[in-house]
Amino acid sequence: MRHALKIFICCTFLYSFSSCSNFLEQPVLGKENLNTYFQTEEECLKQLTGAYQGVFWDDWWQIAAPSVGFEMASDDLWMGNTTQSQSDWLRTAHYGNPSQDGPISNYWQYRYKSILRCNIVISKVPGAPIKNETLRKRIIAEAKFLRAFNYFELVKNFGGVPLITEMKLPSEILGITRASVQETYKQIEQDLQDAIADLPLRSEYPAADLGRATKGAAMGYLGKAYLYQEKYNEALDVLGQVIQSNQYDLLPNFGDVWSIEHNNSIESLFEVQYSSDLTYNLGGRLPVFTGSRNDSGWSWGLPTSNLEKAFIDAGDAERLRWTIVKNGDDVAGDNTPEAKNYVIAPGQHKSARINRKFYIPHNLRPTPYDGNHNNLNQRLLRFADVLLMYAEAANAVGRDADARQALNRVRGRASVNLPPVTASGTALRNAIRLERRLELALEFQRLYDIRRWTDDNGKKAIANIMGPNGSFVRYNMQESTDEYERSNQRENSNKGITFQENRDLLFPIPNTEIQLSGGSIVQNPNF
């Protein structure tokens, strides 16, 4: 028996010593690891694809809904939905209590998540063992374009933000502060300039790559970044190059600009790509999010009669019908019976109007029409915008003839065919501003335009529109005769009355971020 015991003890120890080291190595199975990734072209491209997904993300609440929510802060949109709780949107749409920042937080968070994806590509691809140097450069350039895009979105909404350009551990960014607006733009300009150098022209990409960032897109965004900083000469230069590149043109028919049948048209510089493949959830959310409740929509972000009036006053019936659908209208471009006498029930919709640009005609709707399978690409930058930015910059530096030429090219679009503007100076400036409102209505441009434009009285345009004496507030409270808006006070018509000039040129940084930083990240003034 003792013998047996000895053998047993020996075996035990032998076993333990011989196999210990292997026994304790248990790799994580079935999951890819970043540290061993970026080995092939395919892996580099896949991570870049992930970064593209971060432009608008894959659901309605991260970026899409807050984008509409931000636009609600302008004179173009109501919250609109008057059957459901509006608490998420009161902060942006009605300048309500600053602490209610749910959607703002989502937006902030997901922009930075997207930036991390770009940062990983930018830092890993240079060292990847791949042979195709042209592809390597292009991938980095695309990622830089996307990073610049994300930071540009942040600076527009929040002002200067903390700049993160690498993947960091929390301990590495202790005490981080916000960069100034100038520093943030500097980062954006640098990334876009790097991207321009290495990105192909749109025509140089193979068809299968349609939708990727192009040299033209990067230049267009760089022009916009300059314009937002009032660097007019730089803007003029780079936007002029886009116009002369012959890569882009206006579509003759304005109604086609936002048609599902004209995704990635000649007019498009950059748009979010969607698929209607039922196997995946790769569709766009905004057609449902902004649609009529009487037609499977959620009715958030409805156009104001103030915007409608701007079209009518400008004699612009064509762009009006492709921008706003009003209760009882026959929807432009939709010949199905459902679109005749289209219902947008006034009791459920503040203005009984919806955004035609995000509307998909019934015969072109994927089934089920359920929000995550709609392939109406989200247009983010288009040629008409480039022309109008060019006109604005040219006017600002006194080159009114160039400005008029670009402006009138937009007005002269075949289907729109408005008379050319002949004014100059401030009158021309005002004509360009109005043109931007009409041409780019409901495309997430208006809020940032009226925040940056300075009016003749030295105030920002938005301060003359919003606030107790603002033109928009006065219009809704006193002048408007619009029965739909006046009769449905479930969203109060006094929107904008609580606007404060010293506070509301930016949105607040999410409160949780201030808290978690221990105070090193400082809130925007007066929140």
Added chain:
Amino acid sequence: MTKRYLVLLLLILPLFLPAQTRVTVRGKVTASKDNETLIGVTVKEKGTKNGTATDINGQYTLSVGNNSVLVFSYAGYVAKEVTVNENHTINVSLAEDQKMLDEVVVIGYGVAKRSDLTSSISTVKGEDLKNTTAGNAMLSLQGKANGVQVTASGGPGASPRVLIRGVTTINGTDPLYVVDGSPVGTNINFLNQDDIESIEILKDASASAIYGTRGANGIIIITTKKGTQGKNRFQLNSSVGLQTITKPKLADAATYALVFKERYTNDESTPLWNEKSDKGINTDWWDQTVNDFGYTQTHNLSFQGGNDKLIYSGSLGYFQQQSQFDVGQWKRITGRFNTEYTFSKTVKAGINLAPKYENWNDTPDLFSSVMRMDPTTPVFNAQEDWVANPFNNYARSYNNQTWNPVASVARENRHSNEYGMLMIPFISIEPVKGLVARTQYSVNARFRLSDEFSPVFYIDNLEKNDRTKIQRTARNWVDWNWINTLNYNTTIATMHHFNMMGAFTMEKEGDYQLFGSRDGVPSNHPDLQYLNAGTLTPQSSGTNIYRTLISYLGRIMYNYDNRYYLTGTYRIDGSSRFPSGNKYAKSPSVSVAWRASEEAFLKDVEAISNLKIRAGWGRVGNQNIDPDLYLNLIGASDYVFGPGGERQIGTSISQVGNTQLGWETVEDYNMGLDVSLLKGKLDITADFFSKKSKGMLMPKPNLSILGYPMWAGEMMTNIGTMQARGWELSFRWKDKTGDFGYEAGINLSNVKNKALKFVDNTPLLRGGFFNDFITRNEEGGEISRFYGYVADGIFQNQTEINSHTGEHGEILQQYAVPGDIRFKDLNRDGVLNEKDKTYIGKAFPDLTAGLNIRLSYKNVDLVSNFYGTFGNDIYNSAMAGFYSGADGQNVYADAYDKAWRGEGTSNFYPRLSDKDSNLNFKRVSSFFVEDGSYFRCNLLQLGYTLPKKITKGMGVRLSASGQNLFTITGYSGMDPERAGLGGVLEAGIDNIAYPNPRTFLFGVNVNF
């Protein structure tokens, strides 16, 4: 020939010779104290293997040699020897072993006499658990073991939270369960509590260090019932019961409408009121969704028996519990067969087999929607609008976004089946007296299949499911561990007692996962609720996860003359969960004790039967983390390119790992005192302890700007050092006067959990509440304290608002109107901001108390258990909605009456407002903080034992009991116990979860 006969004679002689002198002895064994019959007393003929045990009536019959000596022995009693003389009826009365000190305690990889213990170990006998009916034995333990805080968590099959001596780690606070020497993880839902012989709780590190890196949260060792020599004994325990949940007082349709509309009229805007609500419907959603009674039952048959070679015990148990909804139940069938065979003096072997089957339907978490649902909405649409799909016929909430809870119950379809077997075979060899080598290889295998079906339905644009979805998850767990121990027990020179142990163990956990789902099942028909019927979007995933651990450990227990005690343990663990270079951790411990009662000057003091002073130190680790936490992982993120809108497979980072991750260690000091007075009538145990955890691991939320893909940027981090300090005091009084017996135990404990140091020197904010955090955990402060504004009554008029200013006349609350809450500008800087927040409450109690009382008079007995916490607060975040009606949700019945409505109407509840511009209901403030103290009657059971004359010798006890019978508390929410749950850094926040039901049971116990 003669020789041959001689041999034959020699062979058969022994058979005849004793027969001629054998006598049959009969008798009855009773306890000297109360003359109660003792069942299962071992009766042996001294010096032979001949023996028996007393039966149910305490009777025995044994054939013995004349003039032999009978030995009567019984655990807890002093053994007695009686010589057989002419009197063949020997009735024996056994005296209780007053000291009860030689009770054997399981201490991990071995056993020790209670008197030899130097560390803090609580023992609870299975006997003390049996009066409570519970699916999880820990629930029965509540209030019975000092320093063990058990918090029930509601629905069928839910595991309670078990905290041993407060919180020093936040990374999985569950203790490790060890069943019959085999570590089985952190959940013992699978165990039938009737199988439990005893539970030992290793509370301090000097006790738990022997479990090394698995010991950080304490160890609960469960020993199942072993067989006993003697006649077969059977027990049948059965109980059936009903459980109910107290219905909260919610507003009816009329009150709801008043609140709803006033929220808007107070803001001077038009109510977003749905006209359909004016049709006079008044739905009581609670009655429609929650059943008055849920059914629970348990039945268990067990037996023990054996002879001098083989002892065995077994059981068959059934437990079933329903939820308060039409769906949601848990069934469990358990079996057990424990055997031990003695081959020879030196070799023993045995196997414990415990198969089980569990079946459950998931209980939906619907109390919140039931309570929020709009009472003006009918359950169903008008019958004329009904369509073929019954799920479409439910009404959509008219005035808020809550999903119809009756419809949710109807659609609920998640169910699981789990089969498992725990097998623990062992062999032990004792080649030399005192030296025992034992090897045990246990396998714990479980196979679970979970199915879920989501039917297609359309109630509203926002309450629908466009495509049916079917999914199945198969998870298999196969864990094994191999434990080899060598124990040596010896005494040198009669004074030096040694008990030494060395061991080598290996453990491996395997988790095998497979998941599949498809959409587009052609219909909602039950026969089609299988993956094969799905037509769209086939998806699958699966992986294996392995975790391994190798350990070397040893222990020396030494005592000098049963007066001075010393124990030292040491363990080295190697774990696969940590990266190379950081795989090994060491866990040492030392403890000492002095038994003063054995000293000459106390030995003869009658009143003091035991007095022991203990002190110990130990360090344990925590390897309780996912193995992939230090890795940067990649997941799918698809996008679209190309003219046809083609899907492109994309990837992106799905987890940023913490490359700086290290072991978490817990170090603790313990001092204790065990006293036994008045011949064991009064036992007192007192302990003081201080636990400190270093490199504490926790998922820490990080700044969004890092861009981490994890939710809230949470990353597992060694965040710092935390301390739990406290004391435990328990008294037990046991006595009997005539027919009246009584026993009372009181357990009191106090733990202060403090954060000592955080790595980033920044406070940890947890418990999200409207873009802010409720709890703030700060260096040097107690953890889980609520941090917010101080509400200071209600502004009764504009003058009060205007006069609520800073020193220079700054209006502090510019958005306020009369009826809003006044918040204090604590730092008097003229602005109401973050700097005015302060600590407004704390989640952990000052005192936890358990009270056990057991009374008996003749055949009637009463068992009761009370449990309570004192001095803790609850952040009643449910009030935010149930008094404000935010987003159109339903409110408490008194919400309208209590709300401020003009000067003097209320100085606590603010006005109703939709916009709530003053953030009355959205700011973290003392408005929400309530005293969370409570004292709960966990168990009250009245039992009646039928006279043996009627039962023909069988022991039959009938009982009626109430569990969670009543609660004394000032807390206004549903359940103060349930509200106290939550992560330890964000405890005490009431978000309305499944409350603990009140249960009424009727039970029968039969012994024969």
